[in-house]
Amino acid sequence: MPKLRAALIGTGNIARQHLRGLRMHADQVDLVAVLDADPARAATFAKEHGITGVHHELPALLAKARPDIVHICTPPSFHATLAIACLESGAHVLCEKPLCASLAELDLIQATEQRTGRFCATVFQMRYGSSADHVRRMLQTQAVGRPLAAVCNTLWYRSHATPV
Numbered sequence: 001m002p003k004l005r006a007a008l009i010g011t012g013n014i015a016r017q018h019l020r021g022l023r024m025h026a027d028q029v030d031l032v033a034v035l036d037a038d039p040a041r042a043a044t045f046a047k048e049h050g051i052t053g054v055h056h057e058l059p060a061l062l063a064k065a066r067p068d069i070v071h072i073c074t075p076p077s078f079h080a081t082l083a084i085a086c087l088e089s090g091a092h093v094l095c096e097k098p099l100c101a102s103l104a105e106l107d108l109i110q111a112t113e114q115r116t117g118r119f120c121a122t123v124f125q126m127r128y129g130s131s132a133d134h135v136r137r138m139l140q141t142q143a144v145g146r147p148l149a150a151v152c153n154t155l156w157y158r159s160h161a162t163p164v
Contacts, residue, residue, distance in 0.1 A: 007033040007065050007091070009058070009082055010073035011045035014096055018071045019049060033065035037074075058082065062089040072096060080105040083120050087112045093120040 006022055006029050008015055015034075022031050033053030036042035046054045055061035062085070070086040072079055072095040080100040083093045087109070099122040100106050109120050138144050 003027075004029040004068040005032045005066060006030065007035070007053070007061055007067035007070045008051075008073060009035045009061075009070060009086075010075075010096075011036040011038075011041050012073060015045065015071075015073040018073055018094075022071070029069070032067065033061050035061045058085055062086065062091070067091045069094060076101065080109060083109055084112045087116050087118045087120060090116065090118065092118050095120060095122050097123050 008018060008022075008031060011034055019031065022029055031049075031051055033055055034042050034046050034051055035055040035058060036045070039054075039056050042054050042056070046052070053061070053065050055064070061067075067086075067089075069092045070082075072082050072086070072093060074082065074096070076096075076098050079095050079098070083095050083099070086093045099120070100109060112118075113120055139147070
């Protein structure tokens with residue numbers, strides 16, 4: 001089976017985690033291109049990690065790199081638009097959270113998945129955290145009854161000025 005071609009949109013801090021994940025599967029996937037709103041940051045990231053394809057516009061990346069999967073690591077306000085464009089180009093998408101800002105955007109992403117036959121997934125790293133394990137054990141051992149409602153509080157804040 002040929003290796004998958006991957007592209008990375010956004011080369012800020014979280015992109016390094018995606019790069020690490022891609023490199024862990026180097027026998028199955030090649031990171032062939034990056035794109036960032038800051039051309040200098042994209043070029044530096046690509047040079048630092050030996051990535052040959054550096055792009056400054058999404059249409060060029062999609063046309064020239066022809067990725068099978070695109071990792072979206074941009075600020076959240078761009079996620080839905082980028083995901084839809086990537087799906088329409090024939091690529092699957094792995095997007096940082098949150099995937100989108102509204103149910104209407106989610107409906108558009110899902111409609112695009114159905115129309116293109118491609119899939120969009122979002123990062124959800126906390127499913128393997130100690131809290132999730134604890135709740136899972138409580139449910140499995142029937143230490144609690146059937147859940148009827150759940151509340152999740154994220155107790156941190158990241159301003160728009162904080163790099164992602």
